Amino acid sequence: MSFPDPIAVFRTEAAELLELIEAGLLDLNVNLGDKDQVDAVFRGLHTLKGSGAMFGFDALAAFTHHCETAFDRVRKGEVPATRELVTAVLEAKDHMRALVDTPNGDHEATGEALLANLRAAVDGANSPGAASPAKAAPGRNHFKIRFSLPQNAMANGTNPLPLLDELRELGECEIVANRSAIPSLELLAPTDLHVSWQVELVTTQPRSAIDDVFIFVMDEMQLDVVTVEPPLAARTLTKSEAPIAEAQLAPAPQAVAAAPATLPAPTAPALVDAKQKKTSENVRVPAEKLDELMDRVGELVIAQSRLSQLAGGSGDLQLRAVSEDVERLSGELRDTMMVLRMVPVTQLFGRFRRLVHDLARETGKTIELLTEGETTEVDKSVIERLADPLVHLVRNSCDHGLETPEERRAAGKPEAGHILLTARQQAGEVIITIKDDGRGINKERVRAKAESSGLIASNANLTDQELYQLIFQPGFSTAQTVTNLSGRGVGMDVVKRTIDALRGTINVTSHVGKGSEISLAIPLTLAIIDGLLVRVGDGRYVIPLSAVEECLELPIEEDMRSRGRSFISLRDSLVPFLRLRDLFRTGTKPDPFQKVVVISTGSERVGLVVDQIIGDHQTVIKGMSKLHHDVATFSGATILGDGDVALILDVGHLVAEGQQQEAHLRAAG
Incomplete structure (x- = not known):
């Protein structure tokens, strides 16, 4: 069993995050007062920074941190959002993409220039009366924090270490790990998390800053924050002061019982199953695998066409029944495959x-x-x-x-x-x-x-x-x-x-x-189309069924009268037509009862004179060789059930040629 490359997965997710950040910035540029977009951009930057640090993209995490800080100040109302700030972060977003694609490249000079633009945009956004962060929060707040993550947090990609680093950035703190819930070695699963943490934090930031650290894991974790009143004077904690009494930090018994990190080992699989059920609605599939599957479906359609042809010439009723079932199933599989490849x-x-x-x-x-x-x-x-x-x-x-x-x-x-x-x-x-x-x-x-x-x-x-x-x-x-x-x-x-x-x-x-x-x-698609199979002389051709308006017979007397003028009367209107026999130079005599296939693109119509209309055909499109890439009349080829090759007509080119012929005849007449 092959597992996806985690770095490749991160790059894919980072690309999606960067697109969301860009969309949020562009929406914010239209309405600078939209707090929802400010929050959306901040969350995107925050996630990108944390994910980058988790997967070893340290330069990306460090650079993104500055942009996140700028938007954090906007989010807290310390500086207003401006178009200069939006432009600076948009340019920084392009640099983040480069740091994702080539993390070992020489990006230092570019990064410094972009950060200088960012600082200028933030400084320019400060109004004369705006309070500085220090003045906005002159007091020192003392928090005692206890938190634990779900037992399957690391298996689902959550790294607790960046969360602890963010807490350290808020102020002076001491962190103690609680390892009492770690099971014995024979019961220990390396992907499970059994450690919880106790943190004492002295900071000028409000309680909301702590919530911001855990904003993306809040729904699945246990978090208890106690504010010590009055705020303690700023001090540096020593190791002797670090251990925090359990009586001070312990939450209510019910909260402890609900903490995922302290659940008995037998209940852990239930949590994993619930998480899997929650995320199994969408599965990320590489585009190459979809292309490969489409090729297999195309080959199946060709094989089904051969089976239908064999069954049609056989008197075996069971073979015909099986052929009909295979045709139905292959058609359903084709439709399902087409839906999978469709994107808005x-x-x-x-x-x-x-x-x-x-x-x-x-x-x-x-x-x-x-x-x-x-x-x-x-x-x-x-x-x-x-x-x-x-x-x-x-x-x-x-x-x-x-x-x-x-x-x-x-x-x-x-x-x-x-x-x-x-x-x-x-x-x-x-x-x-x-x-x-x-x-x-x-x-x-x-x-x-x-x-x-x-x-x-x-x-x-x-x-x-x-x-x-x-x-x-x-x-x-x-x-x-x-x-x-x-x-x-x-x-x-x-x-x-x-x-x-x-x-x-x-x-x-x-x-x-x-x-x-x-x-x-x-x-709509370049892989499989429904076509109308026709015969001209000894050759067979496919006309895309989506372009076919109607089919009618061309009587011999009408054919003789129309020679030289190439028009047919169709419900009180003249429609130009092309004799494919002449166009393809087949060198064969026409059938007694020729058919006209009327095709259209938009409002333009033209008739194609063929010898025989064979019927509908599921057409697997194969590209033309390099020797024939400049043949405008055909857009591709397909393999028929008997193994012969049929060319697919380029409807747009034929309609244009028919209209051009009509214009010349009208000018000459």
Whole structure:
């Protein structure tokens, strides 16, 4: 049995904590008076510091301690939260990530600079009338503390030593360990905790500071704090004074009986079982294992397809029954696997709050990011590959799209520019839209740049959509100067190539002075899809079922009349169609009764003429080889039940080609 690497587990949990800290800081930046967010950031920093110290990330723990202290002062009302403080801790958070990823790197100079910024932000937050910590708590408080952790605390990742260190930081204290509950050696389990502690603390801090030390283990521990009145004068305890009388510190008999650390050994498993039941609702699984499981499910679907084909050609009723059961079970397993791989796009959208915050500071613009449809779910592999394209699109909207506050005021707009990120599902696709209320795309400038670059002829007749698609050409940029954000014409090319690789499409709309909207239509999954298997000549092809609107027969007389014009009348509308036989150059004669499969992407439709519609097919998508990566007509391949290979048609490319053919025919007619 293999156990997970504890350092890898810590890094995963640290990444989640850093994301929560960043989200809390960005929320606090919107409402600086939100005490809940101040507490949330403080708890995140506190947990990260404690976990880092537990796993040996001492530099991380030491650095995080300063940020935690700053937010502790905000939490106690000693200094107000300011945007300068939020920015300083955001920058410090990036340094914490570096300390997690490369703990042995040379980070000292960067850390010192960030701490200097943090100190400046905290000092700047002090108002002239604000009381210093010493004045806020002039008295000396004397506390006598007794605490014990659950018997399974260490097995669940709680280290008591950092808790004791935090108590020492509060003031002068003496700590005595109570070892009376430790069982004999033969009954001792090395992962169980049987020690409790007695602490005498003299501090200027209030009682709440002690509760803050145990804030994350409070629900599962026994804690008794006694205040000695009047407060003792500040003094240093000697070892002879250290032992504290049991009569002074002992809680009520009922409390002692309830302390987990003093429970008899036979009851310990019950506590462990309860904890396991509490945490078993969620299980952390490495993404690689999900990918491996998806591959196995894909192979099972292919094997099930072969079994169905064999059963269909056999007269054995029992074989057919077994085949139907396997088909049903494999379909359910496939659906379950797809759900496991689905993640909400909020994981993707959350990254751009920090990006927009930093871009607003860099450009001097006031930018507000809005999101909708965060609960929309997409395959995790799609989410991972969408990150870079969306970064380029958001940066482009901030730099090119939105105006400066002065320009917006002159145009009668509010000073704050808005960027809206939305996600929604449509059939088998997810539509992600990036919309801004900026200056819009200048079509004349785009056309002039395209002509000067030789992308189009000066007399070319292009639709608005065709013109907007030019901005995704390699090296294309209308920026007059090169900046840190844009101007080299690289980013939008990356967007186009990535979306094409995802078998997606890009649609652009823009209105000068009102803003632009870029929509990305992406398949929900890249692994298994439902397809429509068709035959053209001697070859078989798969059309994604989510894009199929309807199927109809193409009569011979209609086929003869339509030669040369490539249109079919469908409920009082003309739909262009492509003869796949001609497109694929099969060299075979058409079947007597050809079929038309009408496909669509968005509002655009095109018909595909095929020889035969074979039926539905669960399609396991296999990538094309490097020799065929530039063949735009196909997005992948799949293995059929008889072992033959069928190519998967790229619906977006075919619809675009059909619409382009329609435009040429209309222009010629």
